[in-house]
């Protein structure tokens with residue numbers, strides 16, 4: 001079935017300042033860089049899908065992030081009531097993509113098998129992996145599974161006409177990206193398959209990764225799936241706010 005094309009909204013909810021050497025493999029320049037934190041809304045007037053949920057203020061503050069607003073406040077500026085959202089895609093389980101699950105009591109969550117397996121498996125005890133997740137988030141997802149609220153995907157799956165998820169791995173074991181049919185063609189919400197435009201545009205991996213070859217595979221997949229490069233949306237790049245159409249403070253759109 002052909003669905004009406006979607007508009008993609010990037011809603012910023014937090015930020016931090018870091019430097020390029022912390023972000024990019026092989027970078028020794030220590031160039032100051034901003035990292036923005038987004039949630040994404042896909043809407044076509046009939047369906048609202050939210051991609052990634054952001055962290056809560058207490059978690060962000062504990063981790064030294066500058067919390068700008070609750071993601072639900074940003075989404076409400078688009079007329080989206082989180083309590084009514086039925087479809088949420090979690091690109092991966094890192095704290096900055098999952099933490100606000102409680103704001104979406106009526107949603108079904110789409111995740112990859114490999115992500116749940118990894119974060120309930122043997123290696124998560126290692127600091128390198130444990131650091132980026134909140135155990136309470138993972139426990140909440142396990143509970144949601146018992147309540148029948150998770151849809152597991154292994155690979156690629158259309159979740160609604162015009163919206164599909166695709167496993168790429170790389171950054172995490174079950175990292176997934178989202179393709180979206182827009183008026184401008186097929187766009188890709190890359191989330192952390194490419195934190196910055198710089199990653200996929202220049203094949204420069206992000207410093208934190210589960211599987212480095214998988215990250216290169218992810219860059220290629222983004223380029224293959226998007227109808228044009230301008231339709232690829234990285235997960236943490238302040239340039240998203242400049243390259244897309246301004247809607248409101250910290251909110252931009254495509255399509």
Ligand SMILES: [Zn+2]
Nearest residue numbers: 094096192235
């Ligand atoms: Zn992230």
